[in-house]
Amino acid sequence: MTVTWEPMLHELASQRMGRLLAFATMLAGPSLADDLVQDAVVAVFSRNRRFDSLPQAEQYVRRAIATRYIDSLRKDKADRERMRRYAAGELLPDPTDRVASADAVDDALAQLPPRVRACVVLRHLEDLSVRETAHTLGLSEGAVKRYVSDGLRTMNAYLGTELRDVETETAPMTERGAR
């Protein structure tokens, strides 16, 4: 059954807003999450799109959050500076600071440059394939593999975990200059 947009938007706001804000926060950080969700909901519902279910509507909004976030980074020079510092190892955390708490997860994600963070979240929270992640973010599949590989390395180092992603394992970008 297709639901008209106003009841669906209300249902989404009343039942799924926590999940959307949490996703946006993990993807982009708390300072951007509110605006991303607001903009994504308006963008998705402004089109003449049919939604058969609440999960389907939520899924559209989550994708819109990701694409809008990455679009906002494309001309962001500060993003490039973060990437430079990350590649140089300046942002890698001291393992002795590791704390096993929710804050530690937030802090670990905060260590990652935006594109790396987005790739990790879409791959390992949204469980998208490398291809789907690449299409969502407008990146090449090769770039996604490198970002995820580098991001997991940092996350594992920070949290003491050992997650590997065989689909994305590749040479870390900090070693690429040696070729």
Add this chain to the structure above:
Amino acid sequence: MSELRDILHQRHHEMAASLRDAPEFDEAAATRAVRTHRRGRVVVMSSSSLAAAAVIASGTWLLLAPADPVVAPAWTPSPSPSVSVSPTSPASPAPEPSASPSGTAESEADPSVPLVTGDDVAVLERLMNPTTGETWHEPVEVDVPAGVEATDHRIYLEVGARADAAIVAAVTTYDSFYTTEGFQVVALLEVDGSGTRQIVCPSTRADDMCVGDTEIAGAAEDRETHYDSLTYPRSVTPAAAWTIATGTLDPSTHGGTALGWASLAAGAYAVLPDGTASTSVRTDQTRTEIAELGGSTLVALETPGEVEGTVEVHYAIDTPLGTRVQVGPATAGYGAGAVTWTDGVDTFAHPDGWGVDGVARPNEPCWGGHEMLDAAHDASRWTLAGESSAGTDVYVPADSSNELARRIFEFERDRSYGELVDPIYVYPYETFQEFLDTRSLFTWQRGDGAWVLGIDSFAGMRYYECV
């Protein structure tokens, strides 16, 4: 092994619970904004219906407006035995308005240049006079075909017929994250009294790729049915030094096509019959018809370039089932050995191994899917320096007074990632003069009069994503 994934999911769960009643989302403001956007959209749709009617009348409709429920033939293969291999005027007026200067010159197509050659002559003849019996009409949404398993985010559009079978396109309703150029046709089906068959190899050409990993559950695999009207020449040459790779998907988009290379026969819809418009399809392009290919039309899609004074051109085939397939340019002169310089010095040879494939397109960081044209060529700013592999004269900037060259140099330099990731992302030239001295930028004139800009790929922008 999945510990980190579990941690991420746990954190998401905790955060979602804590934010469940957060006041950050303003539902009333969102609802007002959506209402405003939708009202605006209704006005746009109403006016675009007129444009759509005009386009439909020309036989190259693109679903600019919601489909009429009546199934009306939009195009039926001509029984005429004659084959025209003359391109339509490259300067045909586009149906969409444009405020930008066109990079395509007035029609100067050289009639002595064949539109197709070799095996493509027979392909074009069958394209103009199909023998495989299919007809096409405007898409009309239908129920899930008999025996086919219903799937989320997929609709079925009846788009044609062949003998007693209806031809039905399975179309994904995902927009902008699974597809990169609209609502993709993920399969072509034929439905008749015996059930539903998936047309796995729509092209009649034996060595064309068939559908890869997209299987429609419940449909039988049909490898014997092909469509002449969806089998395109490998390449089309509308004018001297201007070849379009009609047998090759645009490399900037093919990664998102569900049918892989078989998408050449399927393409994607910009707008679904219910009016849902894709957000991944550009709407600011000027469409110019280049050549009629039976019921399909080869078109150029132009937009003002990011560099002032340039025009960017994509090429596409508008198919008889209402979809668009983006194809790649194959302008003669691109690739290694593309230019023979008068002084005999091979400036395409670079020690670092970066992109030493000769000529790139100045506006493309990675995928090279479209061309850049000089919209207002000033011959006094260029000087003859060599000859392309297609036999056309190649010009380089006469000196540093060439402001277009300066803008392109700055564009490439500023778009490069720089040293933030790796030294190889540092743009190789610090000054405009170095850029000129290495013959980084050059241009040549196509047979239709347009001036194409090429760049030594070594001097192209250096993007992390491209490596």
